[in-house]
Amino acid sequence: MQSLTNRSKMVSDKKMTFLEKLYLPAIFGGMIITAKHLFRKNNTIKYPEEQRVFAPVYRGQHVLKRDEQGRENCTACGLCAVACPAEAITMVANERKKGEEHLYREEKYAEVYEINMLRCIFCGLCEEACPKEAIFLTDRIVKTDDNRPDFVYGKDRLVEDVNNRIDVSRRQLTGKRKEK
Amino acid sequence: MIKVTIDDIEIEVEEGTTILNAARMIGGDVVPPAMCYYSALPGTGGKCRTCLVEVAAGSTKDPRPMPKLMVSCSTQVMDGMIVKNKTSERVIENRAGVVEFLLANHPLDCPVCDQAGECDLQNLGFENGKEATRYEEERRTFEPIDIGDHIKLNMNRCILCYRCVHVANQLTDQRVHGALHRGDHTEISTYIEKAIDNDFSGNMIDVCPVGALTDRTARFKSRVWFLNPMNATCECTKCSGKAVVWMFGKEVYKVTTRQDKYGEVEQVDGKPQWLCDECRFDKKDVSKWTIEGARHIDRHSVISQGHYEKPNPLDNKPKNIK
Structure with a gap:
């Protein structure tokens, strides 16, 4: 049969010579390769002292945005949850009462909004589905933990702080929003 | 012929x-x-x-x-x-x-609207409409009002199809709501707020092709595509008792009439299977219903996501195992 590549080698079972039986040349050959690597540039970095620059399309922990007046953008329409392939998002909606107009932008708001960060695969489909520009994935990393229930992030950890906004302008300039 | x-x-x-x-x-x-x-x-x-x-x-x-x-x-x-x-x-x-004309005064509040997912206007726009809007003028706006204890009227979303007026005329004893004013000022309303308390007036919610008339008992509870529609019957002296109960787990979130593929109420021997208000608004308990099985939902509908027509989740005894 004709071989597909020219890399195939015939296997031989010839006896080793005396030099080969000593193994020393092979050992030294290997040690030279190891020694070369000692002087090469490292492929790893010393996290967390040193940190890599994230690509603008990096998808990390989610944020629920507020508008310029500090009102929550999310209206609990459920499109993120229906788009989510991992079924990580759940929500309970509620009606905005009179006097709460400064808290929520629309008539309806999410009373409970939870993302299970262990289920989430950070695909960004929720962000793409959102009609209200409420949910964004940021360049923050989801913190490690040793307790499973703690990975279910509620509104306390998802909604951005009014005084400490999270900048997502870089994400707004990528993908489908670029054309706007 | x-x-x-x-x-x-x-x-x-x-x-x-x-x-x-x-x-x-x-x-x-x-x-x-x-x-x-x-x-x-x-x-x-x-x-x-x-x-x-x-x-x-x-x-x-x-x-x-x-x-x-x-x-x-x-x-x-x-x-x-x-x-x-x-x-x-x-x-x-x-x-x-x-x-385009129907959408001229229609607010784009589908994320808030309870009808989204089962809305005829959404389907119509998706299948026959254009991608972008050219309308720049100010849309006419109304405050949503409660007409009756169970029905919310959001006039912004109304397309003036007059179906609800016909329901009131033909199904209930006394019509207390209708169209006020004329031309593009027309609005569906009642003279007195909360005036609607007829036995069959809840049917105007199902008849409404958009989200102008919505069920207050199910208001903002869940989106339709998270619910499981099940065919159910109950014994009722006033109406047929044939309904679709929309369930979330074992809770009944809302009750509607059975609708055919054109979004119209199913007819048995030429008789439309309307629901009375008691069955629709007050029986929010599974024990009050006999569940027949899952309602058939077209696979192109968003409601079909997460909706499995077999087996019956309320059925504790698996039928296939002997």
């Missing part, structure tokens, strides 16, 4: 049938969409103009084409009539225009 040809498909129908009903007998793509016509409510139709079709030949006796597009829901067929729906460029272009 007379012969008509709709989109090159010939069918024999009885005299007096409308073009729309003849098309529904053929089924499939041939059927023009309808927003105001409702088969179970005599007198509806002719308002929304979405069902306009081209009549290429009037009849065998007079084969001249009709100069304008005709309203298929109220035009009767003639022998030898040739109708064009999907095959006519004029109809497709015109329908996109009608959608």
Whole structure:
């Protein structure tokens, strides 16, 4: 049969010579390769002292945005949850009462909004589905933990702080929003 | 029996049938969409103009084409009539225009609206509309009001199909709501807030093709695509007791009438299966219903996501295992 590549080698079972039986040349050959690597540039970095620059399309922990007046953008329409392939998002909606107009932008708001960060695969489909520009994935990393229930992030950890906004302008300039 | 040809498909129908009903007998793509016509409510139709079709030949006796597009829901067929729906460029272009008109004053609040997912206007816009809006003027706005204890009226979303007025006229003893003012000032309303408390007035929620009339008992509870529609019956002296209960786990979130593929109430032996208000609003407990099984949902509908038609989740005994 004709071989597909020219890399195939015939296997031989010839006896080793005396030099080969000593193994020393092979050992030294290997040690030279190891020694070369000692002087090469490292492929790893010393996290967390040193940190890599994230690509603008990096998808990390989610944020629920507020508008310029500090009102929550999310209206609990459920499109993120229906788009989510991992079924990580759940929500309970509620009606905005009179006097709460400064808290929520629309008539309806999410009373409970939870993302299970262990289920989430950070695909960004929720962000793409959102009609209200409420949910964004940021360049923050989801913190490690040793307790499973703690990975279910509620509104306390998802909604951005009014005084400490999270900048997502870089994400707004990528993908489908670029054309706007 | 007379012969008509709709989109090159010939069918024999009885005299007096409308073009729309003849098309529904053929089924499939041939059927023009309808927003105001409702088969179970005599007198509806002719308002929304979405069902306009081209009549290429009037009849065998007079084969001249009709100069304008005709309203298929109220035009009767003639022998030898040739109708064009999907095959006519004029109809497709015109329908996109009608959608644009219907959406002119419609707020884009689908993320808030409870009707989203089962909304006829969403489907109509998706199938026949244009991608972008050209409307720049200010939309007319109203404050949402409660008409009756169970029904919310959001006039912003209304497309003035008058179906609810016909429900009130034909199903309830005393009509207490209707259309006020004229022209583009028309609004559906009651003279006195919370005036509606008739036994069958809840049916106007199902009849409404958009989210103008919504169920207050299920308001903002969940989106339709997270719910599981199940066929259910209950014993009721006032109505048929045949309903669809929309369940979330083992909780009943809302109760509606059974609707066919055109979004109209199912009829048994020519009798529409309307629901009374007691069954619709007060029986929010599974124990009050006999669950027949999962409701069939078209797989193209968003409601079909997460909706499994077999097996019955309430059935504790698996049937397949002997």
